[in-house]
Structure formats: C-alpha cells, structure tokens
Amino acid sequence: MDEQLSPVPPKRSMGEGILIGPGGIRAGWRFLIFLVFFAALQFLFRVCLSFIPSLHRLFKQANQGTLTPSFELIFESVAITTVFLAAYIMSRIEKRPFWQYGIPAGGAFGGLFWQGIIWGLALESVEMLILHRAGGYSFGGLALSGAALLHYALIWAIGFVLVGIAEEFTFRGYAQFTLASGMGFWPAAVLLSALFGAIHLDNPGEGWVGALSVMLFGLFACFTLRRTGNLWFAIGLHAASDYAETFIYSVPDSGMLAKGHLLNASFHGPKWLTGGSIGPEGSVIDFVLFLLSFVLFARLYRPPKKIETTLPESGVQGLPL
Numbered sequence: 001m002d003e004q005l006s007p008v009p010p011k012r013s014m015g016e017g018i019l020i021g022p023g024g025i026r027a028g029w030r031f032l033i034f035l036v037f038f039a040a041l042q043f044l045f046r047v048c049l050s051f052i053p054s055l056h057r058l059f060k061q062a063n064q065g066t067l068t069p070s071f072e073l074i075f076e077s078v079a080i081t082t083v084f085l086a087a088y089i090m091s092r093i094e095k096r097p098f099w100q101y102g103i104p105a106g107g108a109f110g111g112l113f114w115q116g117i118i119w120g121l122a123l124e125s126v127e128m129l130i131l132h133r134a135g136g137y138s139f140g141g142l143a144l145s146g147a148a149l150l151h152y153a154l155i156w157a158i159g160f161v162l163v164g165i166a167e168e169f170t171f172r173g174y175a176q177f178t179l180a181s182g183m184g185f186w187p188a189a190v191l192l193s194a195l196f197g198a199i200h201l202d203n204p205g206e207g208w209v210g211a212l213s214v215m216l217f218g219l220f221a222c223f224t225l226r227r228t229g230n231l232w233f234a235i236g237l238h239a240a241s242d243y244a245e246t247f248i249y250s251v252p253d254s255g256m257l258a259k260g261h262l263l264n265a266s267f268h269g270p271k272w273l274t275g276g277s278i279g280p281e282g283s284v285i286d287f288v289l290f291l292l293s294f295v296l297f298a299r300l301y302r303p304p305k306k307i308e309t310t311l312p313e314s315g316v317q318g319l320p321l
Helices: 014-019 027-050 053-063 069-094 111-133 146-172 174-183 185-202 208-228 232-248 284-300
Strands: 307-311 316-319
Touching (some): 027 053, 027 174, 111 284, 146 185, 146 208, 146 232, 185 208, 208 232
Antiparallel strands (some): 307 316
C-alpha cells in the first residue's frame, strides 16, 4: 500500500520571507503601510484646510501655545477621520473586523467610558488639591459666567472627547494591535508610548519632563487596554484628564493654554512642584499619582481570561494576560 505523502508547501523567495510570515504580511510591514495611508490622508486634509484663511489662523494660534475650541473640534475631527480611514483600509487588507483594533462600537460611550471619565476627573482633582495645599496653586476667581460659562463648558467637553478618541486610537488602536502581534504587547506599548511623549515636545511650553509624564500616561492607558480589552476606558480617562486640567482648573496642558477656561488660576513655587509652563504634567505629584494609579487599577480591574482579539502572526486566538 502506497504511503500518502503530505503536499510540500512551495518554497518562498528571500524577499517573500521578509515580507510574508505564517499569518500573512508581517506586523512591521502592516504598520508601515498603515503609516503611509495615515500620512497621505493627513497631508490631503491639511492641504484642503490650508485654503481656508480662518482655519490657517486657528492653526497658527495653536502653534503659539493657545488652544481654541474651534481648533479642537476641527483638527481633532480631521485626525479621527484620517486615522479611522487608514485603519479601515488595513482592516479590509487584513480581512478582520475594524472593532478588533480596540474600539468596539458596542462599547461606545458605555460603562467603561464613564468609569474612565470618573478616574480622569478624580486624578486631576486630587493632584490640584495636593498642589493647592502645598502652596503651589491658587484657584482664583471665576473667569466665566452665565451663557459663556455654559458654552465653553460644553464645547470643551466635546472637544476633549474628540482628543481622547483621536490620540488613543492613533497610539493604542491599530498601531498597538499590529505591533503587539509582532513584538509582544509591552514592547509595543513602550515604543508607542515613547513616541506619544516625544510628539508632545512640539508643543510650545512643553519640556522633556512633561514628555516623560505623557509617556507614563500612555503606558497606563495601555495597561487599561490590557485589562479591559478595549480603549473606551482610556478614551474617557484621556478626555476627562485634559478637560479637568485645561478647562476646570485652568492650567497649562502639555504646555498649551486654553481660550475660555473656568478660573483665573495661577501657579507659585518651584517647577518640580507646579510643572511651570508645562503644567501639572511636569510636577513630581503627577508621577507619584500615576504610579499609585497602576497599583489601584490592578487591584480593581482583574485580568480577564483573554482579550478578544487575534494575533495573526502567532496563530494564537486571544491575548492571554
């Protein structure tokens, strides 16, 4: 009786081996293709917007260190559109559902999002109260009242939700999912969080201490992604942290000041305490609170058995913790 031989898989060339892995296109190449799509879409939108003088003025104001609600609403909407489009194109290439990149529609603005909101408001409030008790921060009087207060309170809330979606999905959505499938979750998280911090160095008033704080925030957001399985907690946390810092407590956020903030607040004392032009992100208090947040979050949010995602290059279903 003749032995039944298994078919021998065709040999790949060296070039194919570099580009293609067991699960298809290798993670590094997929990430690079995503970046090309993202950069091209960003460039296209920016070129179109540059022909509108009023938008050009908003962009110039932001480059000088002043955030306006109009800038946030327009440019963060552009950022969301471009990063979502680039990821959607990749989802078609990879033949996987878009939600697997960390932002399931079923969880949109649900329980995890509002838990993130509570955490963000609480963390910033604790930090500012400690800073106030240490003599480094004064609340001052109200800078807004009546209709103007309601207008800016609402418009900044919307704007910072857009910031949360744009920045979390850009750095911890498709990019994190893809690089994690090639190098592992935490190496990808460290790399992307370092990039997240470095990009903030372009902000007027920002410094390396603030960039390091932003990196630490990115790592904490990655930890929440790891424990919850999606980005909705991180989005709520990000939106509320920025809102509390910029609008409610009226201090610099990564070196940027907002037009239309609640208080006539002021800093006093050394930079290591207040953060100076960087804002509270440059304060030693910020680092201590985030380190404590890792411990508290680890106790309150236990690891699930697996995160519902697919690691194509490892052939493993689910991401064990």
